[in-house]
Amino acid sequence: TEPARILACTWTSTKFTHRAQPGTVLLRVFIGGPRSEQHVALDGTILTGRGxxxxxxxxxxxxxxxxxxxxxxxxxxxxxxxxxxxxxxxxxxxxxxxxxxxxxRYVSTATVSLGYNASDFEHPLNGFGFVIARTEPSRILACTWTSTKFTHRARPGTVLLRVFIGGPRSEQHVTLDDQALVALAREELQRIMGITAEPMVARVFRWFRSNPQxxxxxxxxxxxxxxxxxxxxxxxxxxxxxxxxxxxxxxxxxxxxxxxxxxxxxxxx
Ligand SMILES: Cc1cc2nc3c(=O)[nH]c(=O)nc-3n(C[C@H](O)[C@H](O)[C@H](O)COP(=O)(O)OP(=O)(O)OC[C@H]3O[C@@H](n4cnc5c(N)ncnc54)[C@H](O)[C@@H]3O)c2cc1C
CATH class of the missing domain: 3.50.50.60 (FAD/NAD(P)-binding domain)
Structure with a gap:
């Protein structure tokens, strides 16, 4: 019933303290929706959820x-x-x-996201991750050090890594079950980065026919x-x-x- 032109505002730095640096405030304003569609930059009719x-x-x-x-x-x-x-x-x-x-041609990949306590790492994670050369005998394609690349994606004191599996070299791994994919990712990270810690969180996502070659x-x-x-x-x-x-x-x-x-x-x- 309010004549406002916004839908809502999240006090993000209060709700998710890790999303703003100490001493700063982050607000997130929601515009659009059924009440004020005219304020969304796009005009015309947008149909979603239909093939x-x-x-x-x-x-x-x-x-x-x-x-x-x-x-x-x-x-x-x-x-x-x-x-x-x-x-x-x-x-x-x-x-x-x-x-x-x-x-x-398209190939499929799976990603395994692993979250750890930073104290479990000796590695400084002073980069954005690594990509593995085709000639290397590795079962993973790459690993993004997500919490370094996008600092807001993990709380202070924690580390988030994202391991890429499958692709043109080993697409058969994508259909392994979640447990097997997490185990594969952890074995390779132990071999390459020396990580032996148990992850606090492990999530698997599969991207079928998502990578054009x-x-x-x-x-x-x-x-x-x-x-x-x-x-x-x-x-x-x-x-x-x-x-x-x-x-x-x-x-x-x-x-x-x-x-x-x-x-x-x-x-x-
Ligand atoms: C795991 C993974 C990680 C990646 N990481 C990065 C990264 O870090 N940085 C980067 O720059 N790029 C990254 N990429 C690449 C990048 O994300 C993709 O190349 C890009 O998102 C492709 O966008 P697109 O719009 O062309 O295709 P898509 O995002 O695949 O969109 C195609 C859309 O078409 C829709 N569709 C299909 N058929 C129909 C139909 N009949 N009717 C209506 N809709 C239909 C689908 O539902 C889909 O929404 C990554 C890709 C993958 C798979």
């Missing part, structure tokens, strides 16, 4: 079928889905494009894919020109720019 099950185009108009049975019409479509998901949507109308998208010839393939896209169809995301978040954001910005250009062209005609 696209079909995509066809006729006379320059795209029709998307959604998994709740509804349909959307659009002048332009940006597919930010994994290449194999985009291929499935394009198979009927653009089989050559779909085949080239399907050729982008840029095989030799990838950029040529992407050029061909883009050349095969009909006007108004734009592909973006980690499958194409960079997997890191900054790359994905940059590609998203370019995709948005192309939609604006497409709109300007349509209006001019």
């Amino acid at each position: 696209v099950t079909s995509l066809r185009s006729e006379g320059g108009v795209y029709t998307l079928g959604l998994d709740d049975g509804t349909q959307l019409e659009a002048d332009a479509v940006v597919l930010a889905t994994p290449a194999y998901a985009s291929a499935a949507l394009l198979q009927a109308g653009h089989p050559l494009l779909a085949d080239k998208l399907s050729a982008i 840029y095989d030799v010839g990838h950029l040529d393939r992407v050029d061909e894919i883009e050349a095969l896209c009909p006007p108004g169809l734009i592909l973006t995301g980690s499958a194409y020109r960079g997997v890191g978040l900054p790359d994905c954001i940059h590609q998203g910005q370019l995709a948005a720019q192309r939609v604006i250009e497409r709109r300007a062209e349509s209006t001019a005609q």
Whole structure:
């Protein structure tokens, strides 16, 4: 009933004392939601929690079928889905494009996050972690020293590590059960970093078909894919020109720019 333009405010530095340095105050203000959607920077209609099950185009108009049975019409479509998901949507109308998208290979990874008391470590953790060379006989791919990289992710006096397992070299490990994955991660950390302590917390996450592989010839393939896209169809995301978040954001910005250009062209005609 209040005429406020914000939904809520968390006094974060009181709620989570580790999130602010001593002597500082951190507040988190929530804007948007059903009462004040106009204050969210994005306008238009945002549909979440719905999958696209079909995509066809006729006379320059795209029709998307959604998994709740509804349909959307659009002048332009940006597919930010994994290449194999985009291929499935394009198979009927653009089989050559779909085949080239399907050729982008994906692998799966698992991450094991381990939390310790800092006092259990002799290692200074004076870096962001390590990546293991392909020639090394290791069963893990990398380890991020998360509490060093993102200091707010662990309370003072504790350490958080994130071990990456699977990927192109040992994808079979991803489907091991949680206990086996934690054991594998701990054995490798003992061998590499000398950690023998029992973790206070261990969490396993699996990322199936989440890592596109840029095989030799990838950029040529992407050029061909883009050349095969009909006007108004734009592909973006980690499958194409960079997997890191900054790359994905940059590609998203370019995709948005192309939609604006497409709109300007349509209006001019
Ligand atoms: C374990 C792991 C750790 C990583 N760590 C880092 C890191 O530290 N730093 C970094 O820069 N990068 C990191 N990356 C890489 C980065 O996170 C990814 O490359 C990036 O998030 C990919 O974004 P995206 O939007 O292209 O794809 P995604 O995030 O995969 O988004 C694709 C979306 O499409 C949706 N979708 C699929 N099919 C349909 C459909 N039919 N209809 C509607 N929606 C659909 C999916 O639900 C999904 O939400 C990491 C990746 C992994 C897997």
